[in-house]
Amino acid sequence: MNVLFITADQWRGSCLSMLGDPVVKTPSLDQLASEGAVFVHHFAQAAPCAPSRTSLHTGMYLFNHRCVANGTPVSRSLTNWALEMRRIGYDPSLFGYTDTAADPGGLDPSDPRLTHYSEPLPGIGTHTPVRDEVPVPWVEYLVRQGYTIPRKRWDLYGNRVAGTTWADGGDRVLPLAIRSEDHETAYLVRRCREWIDAADGPWVTHLSLLRPHPPFVAPEPYNTLYPPAGIRSPLRHGEQAREAAVHPFLAAMIRNPQYGDNGDPRRLEDAWASYYGLMTEVDEHLGRLFDFLRERGHWDDTLVIFTSDHGEQLGDHWLTGKLGFFDQSYHIPLIVRDPRNAADASRGERFDMFTENVDIMPTMLDWLGTGIPSQCDGRSLLPILETAATPAGWRTAVHWEFDFRHNSEWLQDTNPEVSVHQCHLGVLRDERFKYVHFPVLPPLLFDLQRDPGEMEDVSNEPEYRGTRLEYAERLLDLRMRFTSRGLSETLLTPSGPLTSAALP
Structure with missing residues (x-):
């Protein structure tokens, strides 16, 4: 093989x-x-x-x-x-x-x-x-x-x-x-x-x-x-100015050569x-x-x-x-x-x-x-x-991240208290919505059904406030569910170490 x-x-x-x-x-x-x-x-x-x-x-x-x-x-x-x-x-x-x-x-x-x-x-x-x-x-x-x-x-x-x-x-x-x-x-x-x-x-x-x-x-x-x-x-x-107005991060990246x-x-x-x-x-x-x-x-x-x-x-x-x-x-x-x-x-x-x-x-x-x-x-x-066929329990959304600590001067110059560890974003995207979370910047929410090109942020529109909260919670849930397992699936017992597959 x-x-x-x-x-x-x-x-x-x-x-x-x-x-x-x-x-x-x-x-x-x-x-x-x-x-x-x-x-x-x-x-x-x-x-x-x-x-x-x-x-x-x-x-x-x-x-x-x-x-x-x-x-x-x-x-x-x-x-x-x-x-x-x-x-x-x-x-x-x-x-x-x-x-x-x-x-x-x-x-x-x-x-x-x-x-x-x-x-x-x-x-x-x-x-x-x-x-x-x-x-x-x-x-x-x-x-x-x-x-x-x-x-x-x-x-x-x-x-x-x-x-x-x-x-x-x-x-x-x-x-x-x-x-x-x-x-x-x-x-x-x-x-x-x-x-x-x-x-x-x-x-x-x-x-x-x-x-x-x-x-x-x-x-x-x-x-x-x-x-x-x-x-x-x-x-x-x-x-270009209209695009940049969507979000401060986007504006900074457009300005970046x-x-x-x-x-x-x-x-x-x-x-x-x-x-x-x-x-x-x-x-x-x-x-x-x-x-x-x-x-x-x-x-x-x-x-x-x-x-x-x-x-x-x-x-x-x-x-x-x-x-x-x-x-x-x-x-x-x-x-x-x-x-x-x-x-x-x-x-x-x-x-x-x-x-x-x-x-x-x-x-x-x-x-x-x-x-x-x-x-x-x-x-x-x-x-x-x-x-x-789709297996039971298969994911209904995808996740990705982008760390911009090496392109963060625009943020840290105006916010000196911001650390490099806060200069990143996380995304949760499914068929209907894309949610983008920033630690120290406003979030973004795109309604992909209404706006498949991701042109308009709807995170502050009243009708989407519940959706914004729901997707923030889902992103938090994903990070907690997949946090590094380390040795958490191993247990020391009188018989020696056991892995999760062998635990009662």
């Missing part, structure tokens, strides 16, 4: 042609979905990358794992899916990155692992070690192909061919200055395929692709697949054309990988999971990047292909129940027949795959 666990960074949940996106073409993922199951209401638990991936890899909400930002160490006390699989005899491999920052405990302060957040997840064997946020073997490969490596390696993702791109008044979107066959996506998929081909026995691999993460620059021919003119209109108020959109329509069109192009590039390479698995006889004994770590605003609500509370930043794709006959009931189905990235670790471990650690806040999706 094999596991192919794929993530594609910053992929919006609606951006699949099978889900009705009017522009992007994703035939390989569409085919995967037709052979598996699609979870339409799937959400990440945090942003940006490291907090979200920590939830993905540990099965825990942010308020439990406490990786609040890129560079926040992940406690060595936590297990993860790779460590659990290693315990049952697998040797998980990594092609890409996990954005893991090492726990300083037990390490010398001068240890080079404490200078970045690009360590591999504990328990996983990386075949593409990362330095300066770029895979070292890929850089070495580019050198062998004759490319000049820029001083800042990250520029490999954004340097275009010479000329004027659409955003600057050109007549087309200029491509990346790296050939498509040499692009990181092609390289990682190729390396992954070679590793699988050499595997002796059952295998588990995590293919973690950067794209379609910015810079939004696609190699040829993917830069020209989607004409930029009028490609997509942003979902937002007509005036890291997150605010400047309103240039050609820049957005250029970005969307490249974003879609990068998605189709990923889709094509995944198609080749899937064909390879079929040819080598792995397809019918491999669990395939495709998801992302978070979405992307790309101009919606006058924002770019991933942040805050809007669906664009947290709604992500999830496709699961379970090859077992036991999962035939769900083959080709689309499921509307709420699922979360904390469900991925329990699902993989359950599929391999091993136990799910008590630290996990998520649930296995196998009962859904096997019955095509």
